[in-house]
Amino acid sequence: xxxxxxxxxxxxxxxxxxxxxxxxxxxxxxxxxxxxxxxxxxxxxxxxxxxxxxxxxxxxxxxxxxxxxxxxxxxxxxxxxxxxxxxxxxxxxxxxxxxxxxxxxxxxxxxxxxxxxxxxxxxxxxxxxxxxxxxxxxxxxxxxxxxxxxxxxxxxxxxxxxxxxxxxxxxxxxxxxxxxxxxxxxxxxxxxxxxxxxxxxxxxxxxxxxxxxxxxxxxxxxxxxxxxxxxxxxxxxxxxxxxxxxxxxxxxxxxxxxxxxxxxxxxxxxxxxxxxxxxxxxxxxxxxxxxxx
Amino acid sequence: xxxxxxxxxxxxxxxxxxxxxxxxxxxxxxxxxxxxxxxxxxxxxxxxxxxxxxxxxxxxxxxxxxxxxxxxxxxxxxxxxxxxxxxxxxxxxxxxxxxxxxxxxxxxxxxxxxxxxxxxxxxxxxxxxxxxxxxxxxxxxxxxxxxxxxxxxxxxxxxxxxxxxxxxxxxxxxxxxxxxxxxxxxxxxxxxxxxxxxxxxxxxxxxxxxxxxxxxxxxxxxxxxxxxxxxxxxxxxxxxxxx
Numbered sequence: 001x002x003x004x005x006x007x008x009x010x011x012x013x014x015x016x017x018x019x020x021x022x023x024x025x026x027x028x029x030x031x032x033x034x035x036x037x038x039x040x041x042x043x044x045x046x047x048x049x050x051x052x053x054x055x056x057x058x059x060x061x062x063x064x065x066x067x068x069x070x071x072x073x074x075x076x077x078x079x080x081x082x083x084x085x086x087x088x089x090x091x092x093x094x095x096x097x098x099x100x101x102x103x104x105x106x107x108x109x110x111x112x113x114x115x116x117x118x119x120x121x122x123x124x125x126x127x128x129x130x131x132x133x134x135x136x137x138x139x140x141x142x143x144x145x146x147x148x149x150x151x152x153x154x155x156x157x158x159x160x161x162x163x164x165x166x167x168x169x170x171x172x173x174x175x176x177x178x179x180x181x182x183x184x185x186x187x188x189x190x191x192x193x194x195x196x197x198x199x200x201x202x203x204x205x206x207x208x209x210x211x212x213x214x215x216x217x218x219x220x221x222x223x224x225x226x227x228x229x230x231x232x233x234x235x236x237x238x239x240x241x242x243x244x245x246x247x248x249x250x251x252x253x254x255x256x257x258x259x260x261x262x263x264x265x266x267x268x269x270x271x272x273x274x275x276x277x278x279x280x281x282x283x284x285x286x287x288x289x290x291x292x293x
Numbered sequence: 294x295x296x297x298x299x300x301x302x303x304x305x306x307x308x309x310x311x312x313x314x315x316x317x318x319x320x321x322x323x324x325x326x327x328x329x330x331x332x333x334x335x336x337x338x339x340x341x342x343x344x345x346x347x348x349x350x351x352x353x354x355x356x357x358x359x360x361x362x363x364x365x366x367x368x369x370x371x372x373x374x375x376x377x378x379x380x381x382x383x384x385x386x387x388x389x390x391x392x393x394x395x396x397x398x399x400x401x402x403x404x405x406x407x408x409x410x411x412x413x414x415x416x417x418x419x420x421x422x423x424x425x426x427x428x429x430x431x432x433x434x435x436x437x438x439x440x441x442x443x444x445x446x447x448x449x450x451x452x453x454x455x456x457x458x459x460x461x462x463x464x465x466x467x468x469x470x471x472x473x474x475x476x477x478x479x480x481x482x483x484x485x486x487x488x489x490x491x492x493x494x495x496x497x498x499x500x501x502x503x504x505x506x507x508x509x510x511x512x513x514x515x516x517x518x519x520x521x522x523x524x525x526x527x528x529x530x531x532x533x534x535x536x
Binding site for chain 1 (some may be wrong): 309311312313315316319320322323324326327330390391392393394396419420421423424442443445446477481482484485486488489490491492
């Protein structure tokens, strides 16, 4: 309320006053040197010096608080950035999957994911105790979202189902000992990460189609549609849904891209796989159905 | 497309069901936090209307009404505020650790509350109301609900915004010593704020604005002093500002 005053108002008042002050000058001059007043102001001058020292003392405390908070935030941001970077690497690893190396690729991805937990998310556990979990959410949220994306992506490729929030949170339990409250990813970050997952799945589906794994692509298509449908019900209830609304639009685009790709394959059949198969030399030689060769 | 739809219905039901179940839980939890937020907002809107009443009565200082009377009136609202913050603390007490999840819902109102409290305190004592004391006044000392220090500091900046107008009006009404007092206080406050390492955020912007308040008050002080209107001797006034 106080700050809503336009500053021009103040300047206006100042100039008004300056114009008005001149006539007053003469008759106010009379009591300029009255001694009791001087004594009083001297007294207030000394009390205000101790007051300014008190003010400095209390501000030293605030400064300490702000310094600690900023340092903590900085550590959280750094950890979050490491989580993001290494989660991205997991996603890249999963992308390298084809029907021939599926097992080994996913095994390595799971191992890398565990390393992200042990090396980087563990750093967040210590920092985000108590109210800091929500206070610093903006600092760590990007990293956690990326981790959720990587974990759910990995898990979908392994099991074909959605990795639930409870399951992710259970894998985070070993990171904290008895003195620390365990870090539990909140619903909002989980949903935001899930929204990004569909983009990854779209890429995967297109890749599988060009690899000739039509069944897998259709499975992805069903999965992504389910997620999109479920999310439409949940998103309006989210705390700050503006971010999520944009992600929902992008997600719909991804869903439609997968649907269109599945449609093309369905309508044009195997003639299509040969054309797209040239993307990957191995799949062109080995993965393409016999009719084409 | 029909073929793809057909395969959807042929999909094994169990994964879809468990998917639905998880999202149902999410929806319930998010709805619950939405209800909580509505309860918070309800209390906060009452806080806001109380601060409006306080601010309106405090605005009379610019019309040179007798300060003690006017402070009494504004002070009577503090207990109302205390009650409201007590309600907020109770609501948040049911959800430990989530203060900052909903912080945005009362942040700006609380900053206004702080600016009013510090202004009242300054009018009364000429000194700055400390964070602890502000917290005390609002009855906030529970573990789950306290006054955020950054909110307090932003509130103090808002309070400083009010001072140039106050000085102008007080001097116009003949209280020439006021400009020296305010200048001393603002100079100290500005110096104290410079001890903080601020990030490039809202508080920093508010603090940057404080120098304009300081400049305006300096101008008024200059005008008063150069015309010899200041009631005390020059040397004392100078000491007061530098010290």
